Amino acid sequence: MYRHLKATAAFLLLSGSVAFAQDGVSSVAEIDKAYHNWYNLDMKQDKIPGVSVNRAYNELLVAKQPRKKVVVAVIDSGTDINHIELQGRVWVNKNEIPGNGIDDDNNGYVDDIHGWGFLGNAAGENIQYETYEYVRLLRQLAPKYGKITSPQGLTEAEQKEYNTYLVTRKNFEEELTDRLKTKQNLDAFDEVLAICEQLVTGHLGKDTYTVEDLKGISSTNQDVMRARNWLVQKYSQGFTPASFREYKDYIDKFVNYHLNPEFDPRTEIVADNPEDINDTDYGNGDVIGPRADHGTPVSGIIAGIRGNGVGIDGIAENVEIMALRAVPSGDERDKDIALAIRYAVDNGAHIINMSFGKDFSPQKHFVDEAVKYAESKNVLLVHAAGNDAKNIDNADNFPTKQLQDGTRASTWLEVGATSKNLKKNFVGEFSNYGRESVDLFAPGVDLVLLAPDNKYDKMNGTSFASPVVSGVAALVWSYYPELTAVELKNILLESSTKYPRLKVYYPTEDPKSKKKVKFSTLSASGGVVNAYEALKLAEKVVQQKGVL
Structure with missing residues (x-):
């Protein structure tokens, strides 16, 4: 499945630039x-x-x-x-x-x-x-080739399968490592976001706020000001809570479904x-x-x-x-x-x-x-x-x-x-x-x-x-x-x-x-x-x- 790319507002998120998709209008x-x-x-x-x-x-x-x-x-x-x-x-x-x-x-x-x-x-x-095709192939081939370290002694057909196994394993490990790292960064960002939002909503005395509310905050409480400044910066870089949740859900799908060898809805x-x-x-x-x-x-x-x-x-x-x-x-x-x-x-x-x-x-x-x-x-x-x-x-x-x-x-x-x-x-x-x-x-x-x-x-x-x-x-x-x-x-x-x-x-x-x-x-x-x-x-x- 080709991943279609929605128009995005990119902003710096911890380890790098992450694109957040906008909802349809x-x-x-x-x-x-x-x-x-x-x-x-x-x-x-x-x-x-x-x-x-x-x-x-x-x-x-x-x-x-x-x-x-x-x-x-x-x-x-x-x-x-x-x-x-x-x-x-x-x-x-x-x-x-x-x-x-x-x-x-x-x-x-x-x-x-x-x-x-x-x-x-x-x-x-x-x-x-669904999983990716290489995950399905890895799931199929790992029981036979997972412990083999050399193609010596394999038939020509088995050598071909073994090479496929090596490629799929490499793709799987690289992609999973990348997605897990992104997930870790998103989880860490989410923790910081929750703390900052708790501080500013507590200061404002209401459960929701606007960017204008953030910009208007002035306090002698340094924690509140740090939270305010962090949130203002993220919003100026294109962050919105909805787009963040959507991207976080997008990454979770990779880990839970696309790259999960145990997942088999078929x-x-x-x-x-x-x-x-x-x-x-x-x-x-x-x-x-x-x-x-x-x-x-x-x-x-x-x-x-x-x-x-x-x-x-x-x-x-x-x-x-x-x-x-x-x-x-x-x-x-x-x-x-x-x-x-x-x-x-x-x-x-x-x-x-x-x-x-x-x-x-x-x-x-x-x-x-x-x-x-x-x-x-x-x-x-x-x-x-x-x-x-x-x-x-x-x-x-x-x-x-x-x-x-x-x-x-x-x-x-x-x-x-x-x-x-x-x-x-x-x-x-x-x-x-x-x-x-x-x-x-x-x-x-x-x-x-x-x-x-x-x-x-x-x-x-x-x-x-x-x-x-x-x-x-x-x-x-x-x-x-x-x-x-x-x-x-x-x-x-x-x-x-x-x-x-x-x-x-x-x-x-x-x-x-x-x-x-x-x-x-x-x-x-x-x-x-x-x-x-x-x-x-x-x-x-x-x-x-x-x-x-």
């Missing part, structure tokens, strides 16, 4: 207007390096009508299909009767009205948290065999689930209602979202992803958006077969490149278009993230890249997006660059249904906006190691998806095919 007007819908803008007309969606509607599509309803399957954490900005944009399985407990259309799924949840059971219980809730692709009798029709905070913004970029004056503008209009819940907080299972892809294909999806990923894929063959199946059925797959600031030409990032049989999926697009700053910080500092592995870029920094419960938030991540491409693909395909998935993919690549002389910082997690590189070298196309140019090129391609 009920009105988009509460978020800086400079970031509203910037991904829809045009570089020439608006001086903003968006993907020219508004220009496309205003100049190319005014007198045209879409000719195809495009279904985009969003394989994600869950989607708030009740969000006001998604009304009329959610796929409905018309061959299924809601709530009757019968598989009316005989597709293998009971009451799958808007999609399917692969993280639960028929009783309505759902997985919210056995208790789903009760399937994750290594048996034919064991499919699980899941439910709940596509919202316990955490719709990721699938909702993804879906909004693709299909959010345009021009309603409520909040954001999505990219495509003649589109429906098929919601497939397969990504927990933690790492997704290969089997769930494979089955979700197959569900999407079998139930009429034209595009599949996949804003998730992980470093290990023990059942990659499950996913590869599903990808090849989608490819054979003319389905476009769009995948987020990931948020680790890595060159994924040389680093694992699953799922991938590179298949185990040595071929590459021909209908796959891998997407990195850009910002609205067409300068050295144009590429998101977190975004993965790769001249061979990443196909193109799209806006994924400082996007104002949907949040569950009719709220909005500002977020970052390749998770949101991917649906920008899915949205543009859906827009083009809705007007030019004659295109094949391969043709559509090539159109998006060829028509992407190039910035041949632009030099940007390599994405990096280390600010001290920043160096510049040509933007054109960070992906195969060297460009950013562009709806206006894609529609123009689609017109030419279709005319050349002789179908217009």
Whole structure:
């Protein structure tokens, strides 16, 4: 699961700088207007390096009508299909009767009205948290290899497993050490916070206080003044109690769930065999689930209602979202992803958006077969490149278009993230890249997006660059249904906006190691998806095919 990055207010916390996420807001007007819908803008007309969606509607599509309803399957954490900005944009399985407990259309799924949840059971219980894949692998391999110190005497297959064990153990130990240190610092901060708040509330004579109350404190009690000064400093650095609690809870989840080898919700809730692709009798029709905070913004970029004056503008209009819940907080299972892809294909999806990923894929063959199946059925797959600031030409990032049989999926697009700053910080500092592995870029920094419960938030991540491409693909395909998935993919690549002389910082997690590189070298196309140019090129391609 890619960790999507909310807009943050950073402040110094004991041992270092810690970012605190803000809660979603009920009105988009509460978020800086400079970031509203910037991904829809045009570089020439608006001086903003968006993907020219508004220009496309205003100049190319005014007198045209879409000719195809495009279904985009969003394989994600869950989607708030009740969000006001998604009304009329959610796929409905018309061959299924809601709530009757019968598989009316005989597709293998009971009451799958808007999609399917692969993280639960028929009783309505759902997985919210999961371990990371390398924790699951470590749990599986440790009993056999935990006491082995040398690969000598092991078979070739065992040596491969042993090497996997060593890597997973290293990853686990490093990550757990880091998270436990952060947890310790947060706990210490929490103790200091409690003491300081007790002192100032006692002085003020009330249980709550404002920053103005703090600044107005004057006392001969040095403990009160030290508490007052400490709190004023933290608030000036961006601290809020709510954001602190949220971050503390975020770190606790790593320790209690993601990095806990003893945590195994799959056995208790789903009760399937994750290594048996034919064991499919699980899941439910709940596509919202316990955490719709990721699938909702993804879906909004693709299909959010345009021009309603409520909040954001999505990219495509003649589109429906098929919601497939397969990504927990933690790492997704290969089997769930494979089955979700197959569900999407079998139930009429034209595009599949996949804003998730992980470093290990023990059942990659499950996913590869599903990808090849989608490819054979003319389905476009769009995948987020990931948020680790890595060159994924040389680093694992699953799922991938590179298949185990040595071929590459021909209908796959891998997407990195850009910002609205067409300068050295144009590429998101977190975004993965790769001249061979990443196909193109799209806006994924400082996007104002949907949040569950009719709220909005500002977020970052390749998770949101991917649906920008899915949205543009859906827009083009809705007007030019004659295109094949391969043709559509090539159109998006060829028509992407190039910035041949632009030099940007390599994405990096280390600010001290920043160096510049040509933007054109960070992906195969060297460009950013562009709806206006894609529609123009689609017109030419279709005319050349002789179908217009």
